[in-house]
Amino acid sequence: MADNDRCVFCDIVAGRADAYKVFEDEKSMCILDINPWTKGHCLVISKRHVPWWHDLEEDEVLSLFRVARTVARRMMATLSPEFVCLYARGRRIPHTHIFLIPTVKDDALDRFFNALEKLQESPPGLMALRDGARMEEARRLLGGAIPPVP
Ligand SMILES: [Zn+2]
Structure with missing residues (x-):
């Protein structure tokens, strides 16, 4: 059994699970976190199952952060937070995801x-x-x- 057989983010990328999709490009997808800290709290996930962000290929890293910046700018324009907090962990769901959280x-x-x-x-x-x-x-x-x- 491969790592991604029971991965919710792989299911979302493959269209097997629902999500509030915000934006995507070829290598990354931005979705709303279903347990938001604040209105508009998003996750940017890699489309390929890679547990840790630092193990992505360079083009995947570029995509991940480009999508994050695009959505962060939309957050600033529409939600008017003080700034957009960004961090990465992955202990609960070991599939690369970075948190984008409008914060005040x-x-x-x-x-x-x-x-x-x-x-x-x-x-x-x-x-x-x-x-x-x-x-x-x-x-x-x-x-x-x-x-x-x-
Ligand atoms: Zn996965």
Whole structure:
């Protein structure tokens, strides 16, 4: 059984499941999230089943972010948020999707990220990561050769 045999996003792309489709191009599709944080909360999904966004081919990445920008501009023009929040996870549905969420100060998502940033700045275990030697080690690890796409 392939990974995508029971994947809801693959079903949506194939037309086997319903979705509120907003926009699409050849490689990506934007749909409304059925559990929105705010009015117009969307997901931009790759049309190919790839669990993590960083494993997409370059043309798929370009498509994903081009579709995200197109819809974000529509959000700005029609919904008038302060800005459009973008993030990617994929733990619940391991098929590439990025979140596009029109946001304003003190909405639920804004409060969530404010709380997360407070947490990021306070625990001793995280503060230790700011040490110069550890920062330099991280910079060295990330500044090396680019691994191939799996
Ligand atoms: Zn899938």
